[in-house]
Amino acid sequence: MHKRETTSDFEQKIGDKMPKEFTDEFEPLLIRDSSEKKQPKLPNRSLVLAACAACIGGTFQFGYNISIINAPTADVHNFINQTWNERYQTGIPKNVITLLWSTIVSIFTIGGLLGVTVGGTLSVKLGRKGTLLANNAFAIIAALLMGLSYPIGYFELLIIGRFITGLNAGIGLCVQALYLGEIAPTAFRGAMGMGTSISITLGLLAGQVVGLKELLGKKDYWPILLATTCVPAFLQLLILPWFPESPRYLLIDKGDSEGCKKALKQLHGVSRCDGELDDIEKEKKGLADFKAKTPWELLCDRSFRLQLLTAALLNVAQQLNGINAIYFYANYLFTQSGISAERIPYVTLGTGACELVTALTCGIVIDRLGRKVLIMGGYILMSICCILFTLTLSYQSASPIVPYLSIASVFAFILSFGLGPGGVTNILTTELFTQATRPAAYIIAGSLNWLSFFLISMVFPFLVVWLEQYCFLVFMAVSTCMYASPAAQCTLQQGAARLNLR
16 A cells, blocks of 8 residues: 655655756645545536536547448448549549548548647637637538538538548547546546546447437438537537636636636535635646746757657557557458448447447546556557457458457457556646646647547558558557557656656
């Protein structure tokens, strides 16, 4: 059992590891008075509902748009073929249709990259809640463009619509994390962070359910299916206005003391309001002499180099390990595994349910096992799963049971990701950085994440063509590097040690 650190122990440890100018910023946020009242076991109902309202148009929307594009794969291919024939009176070359489909899928990530770079700025100008509400306009415009693509015969509208959908997702991911972190009391910030992962997996699962043939997965319904991205947007526009702006934003950024008190009373109740207000005022005083760093200033600051390398490494590996390639191209993967076309949507549905279970489980075990154990263990298991999946794809005809082993390998891969890198990476950026450096860290880490996302979604179809079933050995190499490379292990260990993370 770990001995609890005293205030003096903390000050000594931090003082040894970073310049004195940063210890003053960490201290008000991490040290609590021993006389502080015992934290409540359950959050206020209004706080939970506000978090759900924020997630609907944020990470839920992100997960939904990752999975929704999978069901109409064949129908979109046929639409592009048909449109090309009508325009040019000739069949479309196979490499061109592969390129167009890859563009439709991967342009989502370019929009996300742009969204994450402007999300922080918008959240300061419009507020966290205001930005989330305004962001829904992008989802509605995208839904309109993709819904009209088939009736008017322009597949280019799918590309534009997916780009705008990505823009919506990038802004939503960035600003929702800020909003949830700022409305939650200290005792529930970890749970709120895991709520982000849970809402992503709920979005993935919802997209897979709606894409079933019994609902909108029929041949003629695919434009409506893609247009349903407006539904979470309308839901958030109806629900979120009933909840307040971030109390920290109101007091620290706007200096609105009365507005902050009113928001705290609604979110935490009258009995808990004063304690939360004291925490925010302490935070404001601690930040009085600090100015938020720009991304360039953070890159040039040697005292945060290890934290930045840790966040960058984890965010790049989170995409290059192949998890989103599985979601984007699940139909193809399960076809190669020998699963009949009629059963594929139901097998795909199981992947979403699988990750939802792991997201819930990770929230329970993360503080018991520690971040490093979950990350390293997750990548070890993912490497093994990639090898098994490659072997089962190579020997499909060896036995009737082999296709089912392929499916088991995919599910095991998703379980390993959800319990490790998927659940931990999203919260480490918040834990590794101070208030003054956190916005810049979000921009840098988020940009690398989206760039890696774009790379894998654009390159994976060609990897399949070139390497066939051996394409997953590339992802095995990435996962292996994360736990076997001395450089990666050293970076993760030293970066976590900066804030005494396990």
